[in-house]
Amino acid sequence: MxxxxxxxxxxxxxxxxxxxxxxxxxxxxxxxxxxxxxxxxxxxxxxxxxxxxxxxxxxxxxxxxxxxxxxxxxxxxxxxxxxVSALPVTGGRSVDVYGSEEDLRHRILDEPELVEPGFEPAATERATAAGPVDVFGHDDEGRPVVVELKRRRVGPDAAGQLGRYVEALARELPDGTEVRGVLVAPSVTDRAGELLAEKGLSHVPLSPPASSTTPSGDGRGSTTAPERSTDADDGAD
The missing domain is CATH 2.70.180.20 (Protein Yojf; Chain: A;)
Structure with a gap:
């Protein structure tokens, strides 16, 4: 109406x-x-x-x-x-969300060999001084591995972010501990690839699963109700 x-x-x-x-x-x-x-x-x-x-x-x-x-x-x-219109809106509230980072995280946890053979996840959202690490684990030689997940093609910022996580974790661990970093993303730009190589970090080309279903009304995971308006009379528009 x-x-x-x-x-x-x-x-x-x-x-x-x-x-x-x-x-x-x-x-x-x-x-x-x-x-x-x-x-x-x-x-x-x-x-x-x-x-x-x-x-x-x-x-x-x-x-x-x-x-x-x-x-x-x-x-x-x-x-x-x-x-005034009366319309029969149908279809329900289930929304297909395509390729979220959470889907990618679950895929890595279910199939850790996608990162590399012998990789063993130990924690998600592991805290560091630079921020939480998406997936933390160890390689087949027992070395700590920081895995940063991205759902789409990324540039130098993602490489820099991964580097900061690796450096922060290395400062927390005993001196001499080698911390590896792996960026998991569908693809990276040429400049991002150069930065990863300069820092001794790796890239694994991997995409999130095709889709997942969520009951969210807007397809972005938000179900929070809007705040109630409590303003006084706003006058004529």
Whole structure:
């Protein structure tokens, strides 16, 4: 539903939006979303489980979304309605996410020989002074190995990052300990390859699995609800 409206919320806080052209979306699960012409998150909303009611009061269409626990009410009052549409949206919430670094990590842990024969993972997200190491392990001679994972073609920055991890870990271990570094990525630029060679680091060309399924609504792993608007009346748009 699109038109000129005001929006008032009362519940855990209170907020009021002055008259403006806005888009109101009501979903079968009880979700209500009020969108303006800015940003991707709604300016106000009600979660799934809310109940929607509509009535005409004093010549204005009022759409009310009510939630009982906790007690919350969202009122959208239209001075003018430009469009009303009812559309059967289908397809569910499962999203195919293509080639994440997490998928690549699982692939390495399941098949460590993809890094090199004899490689044995020991930890993930191992802390160092330069930051957490994606995968830490040992080669077939027992030498520490830092594995940095990238889901796409990378340049010199990735080579430098791996070098910093290797140097930081070497400072933590007994003097003389040789720490190896391996960059796992589908491909690297020529300059990145040169830097890896200069630092004595290796590159293993490997891509993440084709896809994995996540219930996330946006395909990027985020399921966090938008923050409730608590601004005072913002006046006319």
């Amino acid at each position: 699109f038109g000129r409206c005001t929006v008032e919320y009362d519940g855990r806080a209170a907020s009021s939006l002055g008259a403006g052209n806005r888009l109101l979306i009501l979903k079968p699960d009880g979700t209500a979303l009020v969108h303006t012409d800015e940003q991707r998150t709604p300016v106000n909303w009600q979660p799934p489980g809310s109940e929607h009611r509509a009535a005409v009061r004093d010549g204005r269409l009022r759409v009310r979304s009510v939630r009982e626990n906790p007690d919350e009410r969202l009122d959208v009052r239209f001075d003018r309605v430009e469009q």
